[in-house]
Amino acid sequence: MFYFIKFVLNLRNLVYCMAKKIFSPIDGGTLEGIAKILGHKEYGLTGTELSRFIPEAGLNDIDPTNTKWKRLFNSFVDFQNRSRNSNTILKFVNITMKPSRFIGRNDQFEFMRGELNKRLSFIGLTLNDAGVFNPIDTSRTIREAELRVNRFKSKLENRNIHSKIYEYCNTELISENYFHSVFEAVKSVFEEIRRKSNLTLDGGELIDKAFSIKNPILKINALQTETEISEQKGFANFLKGIFGMFRNTTAHAPKIVWNIGEDEALDIMTTVSLIHKKLENTCL
Structure with a gap:
């Protein structure tokens, strides 16, 4: 009323x-x-x-x-x-x-x-x-x-997206370019891993080195129990999946072939935001 x-x-x-x-x-x-x-x-x-x-x-x-x-x-x-x-x-x-x-x-x-x-x-x-x-x-x-x-950016803000997303792909978000927004957001994950680990690798090699179980550079927990070890392994595999599904695809497929709608872009960006929140709390 x-x-x-x-x-x-x-x-x-x-x-x-x-x-x-x-x-x-x-x-x-x-x-x-x-x-x-x-x-x-x-x-x-x-x-x-x-x-x-x-x-x-x-x-x-x-x-x-x-x-x-x-x-x-x-x-x-x-x-x-x-x-x-x-x-x-x-x-x-x-x-x-x-x-x-x-x-x-x-x-x-x-x-x-x-x-x-x-x-x-x-x-x-x-x-x-x-x-x-x-x-x-x-x-x-x-x-x-x-x-x-900017409807897209407004919807991201409603999802409490991590600030790193805006640092790495602000221009793309402003223009509502979903394809390149996803590309830049996924790239931001691996750039942050390199920054925190001081490694210069990329893709699977970067993830294996940074989140190794025996000699980890980055840890998302204390790695003291089987559950914590499994969580570290799962996070590493999750990152590899993100890299393979989105980073490689957006890097090699033209925009006209790999079309991304707003809903899918929002879901991908939310997933990337979750990863950044995890990375923010990693231990060295």
Whole structure:
């Protein structure tokens, strides 16, 4: 009930503010980007929803037989050419991005909101999690826009990912490049092992030397009991598996062949984070 009341108040404030303020026309590139997100063939609005929301927002559906994003873009352009403002276009975004429409589809909502906010940042607006616009400093570059909206990094932060992940692959995380994020994250594990052990080896040789049972350089426990010895062996084998499955694959397979989605990347990064937490507490 609290969140519903909050949404109603925010929406009322938005309507009040938009009634008083005239928003400048949105440039063609940004307008096209917004239309492509809202009219995307996989995660965007359906044709039926466009037929409903275009007139509801006060736009003219001037090209109903065209592809979804072009149909929407043409409606946007028609309005701006006639009115010389973007108020009704922003109203359309607000209507279609009401959180209540996405119950049970939060991932879709957050994805669309994030992609819209990258475009909206170029006109000094952001759509908050209540589906309401807030003013922000205008983005001037792609990097600025991506820094403002990074769903992948936000999800990693929610998983309490180890800080070493951000040290080794910050640029890739900012650009949401899952393939290279995984590659850099896995490389970070072996770089940390070399740093802590003062070894210059790589792969299996590095792991066998650093986590040897008889002459270990690094120990994840006291190695006094069979259980502790088994844990050390298991951790070493775990590292070898990570190296073989992800480091070798990402190093030798082109991105187009070895495709990594967001969910898989999150799981891999969480696993790498666990390894870093273990390495942080190793004994010399």
